[in-house]
Amino acid sequence: MKKDLKNIREAFPVLSREIYKKPFIYLDNAATSQKPLRVINRLKDYYSNENSNIHRGVHFLSQEATSAYEEVRRQVAHFINAASSKEIIFTKGTTESVNLVAATFGSEFLDRNDEILITQMEHHSNIVPWQMLCNRTGAILKVCPMLPSGELSEESFRQLLTEKTRLVAVTHISNALGTVNPVKKMIAAAHQTKAVVLVDGAQAVPHLSVNVQELDCDFYCFSAHKMYGPMGTGVLYGKESLLEKMPPYQGGGEMISTVTFDATTFNELPFKFEAGTPNVSGVLGLGEAIKFMNETGIDFIGRHEHTLLDYAIKKLSRIEGIIFHGQAADRAGVISFNLKGIHSYDAGILLDKLGIALRTGHLCAQPVIDFYHVPGFIRASFAVYNTQEEIDHLAEAIEKTRNMLI
C-alpha cells in the first residue's frame, strides 16, 4: 500500500473496524461514502461550541454560525464553479433537490402535453418526481433508451428532443452502471430546442471535478453524504436567472421578507428556497468534506478509483460464470455483475458474511435491472480509500460464494 493511501485510510475511523472477526471491506460507496475524522469532528465541534440558529440572532454565536454556514455556500459555489453563491441552495440531498425543481419550476413552466425527457438509466429519485409532476400537470414523460453497453443511445436522445421538450433530467454518472454520460453535449443539444436541463450529479461530484458553467447546465444536484460528508445535506445549483423566476418551494421562516395575514413577500435568493431552520451542522460538515477532497486532490481521487476499476475488471473477469453489466467506454468506479445461475441476493448474503459490504438488488434503478433481464445486480463501488488488496479479497470471496451456491 502506498504511503499516501495509508494516510488516507487512517483518516477514516470506521475502516479499522472488524466485521464477523474479519477486516471490514467497504465497497458500497455509491450508496454512501465513509466519513473522515475531520468531518465527524466538524459536526461535534459545531454542537459543542457553536450551536445556535443562523440568520436570526444578533448574538455572537448566531453571527459566528451564520458566517460559517454562508462561507460553505461560497465554498460550494467555488467547488463547482457557479457564477455566484446565490445559485447554491442547500437541501436535504439530491432527492430533495430534484423534487424542489419538479415542484417549483415544474408548476410554473410546465403545461399539459409539454414533455419531460429523462433516460432509462436514472435513479428512482430522478424518475418518480417527474412522474408525479406529469400526473399533476398533464405533461408527458419521455424516456431515452440505453444500449446493451450501458451507454445512452445518442441518436434516440436527439430524436426525442423536440420543441415540446421543456425539461431534460439526466444523470451525470449512472449509479448502477458507472456510465459517465456525455452531459455537456446533451445540454448543448437540449438548449438548441430551448429545453432546460437538470443534471443528477450525486454519483459524479465524489469522483470528478464538476464545472457547472462549462457544462452550461441549468440545474445540478448532489448530496454531501456520497462525497465524504454527512447525511441529510445536499445542494441544488440553479442558474440565477431561472431561480429568480421560480416560485418558493416550502413556506416558513427564513424564506420570507415580510409577513402579514394579508400577504407575504418572499426573501431573495438563495433564502427563498430554504424555509425553516437548516441543517447547519450538515452544511459545515459538507464544507469540511470539500476541503478533504480538495486537499486529497479530485484528480488523484478519480485516477485512484479508475486504477481500482481497471484492476477489478481484470481480476473479476477470471471468475467463471461472471457476467458484467455495463461496459461503457467512459465509466467511473462502479462494477456491477451477476454470477451465472446464482441469485444476487444469495451472493450478497454470503459476501457480507465474508466481511464484504456491497450492494445487491435493484439499486434504486429498477429500469436498468429490468433492461438486463435479471432479478438484481451485485455492485461494488469504490472510493479513494479502497485498495487493490481489498479487490483481491473481493475476488476470493466471490469465488468462495460461487462454490457454495453453485
Add this chain to the structure above:
Amino acid sequence: MKSIEEKGQEIIAEFSLFPDWLDKYNYLIEMGKDIPAIDPKFKVKSNLITGCQSNVWLNAEYKNGLVWFTADSDAVITKGIAHLLIRVFSGQKPDEIINADLHFIEEIGLNEHLSPTRSNGLVSMIKQMKMYALAFKTKYES
C-alpha cells in the same frame, strides 16, 4: 405429528452441529435445494410475497383441520428459510400456527434475517403463513 415447538427444537439440534457460519449456510442452502416442490400452478402473482429482494411464492391448503404449505423462491437461501418454516408449520392446526413462538430462528443464529433491511421476506413469510392460518380458522372453524 410433532408440535411446532418440538420441530423447532429438532432444527436447533441440527444447526448446533455447525458452529461455523459457513457450514450453517451450507446447510441452509441444502435445505433450499431440497424444498418440497410447489405445484407450478401456485407460482402465480397472487401467491407472491412482496417486500423481498427475491421472489417468494407461498401456497396454503386446509385439509381435515390442518394447514399445509408449499413455497418456492428464485434465491436459494430464501428457499432454505422457507423450507424451515414449512417444516415447522405444515400439518399443524391453525391455532397452533397463529400462536407459535418461533424462537428457534434466533437460536440457530438466523435472527439477522429478521431485520427489515435484509428484505428476504422471512418476516413477511411468517406473517403470511399466520394470516393463512387465521383465514382458515375463520372460514372453517368458527
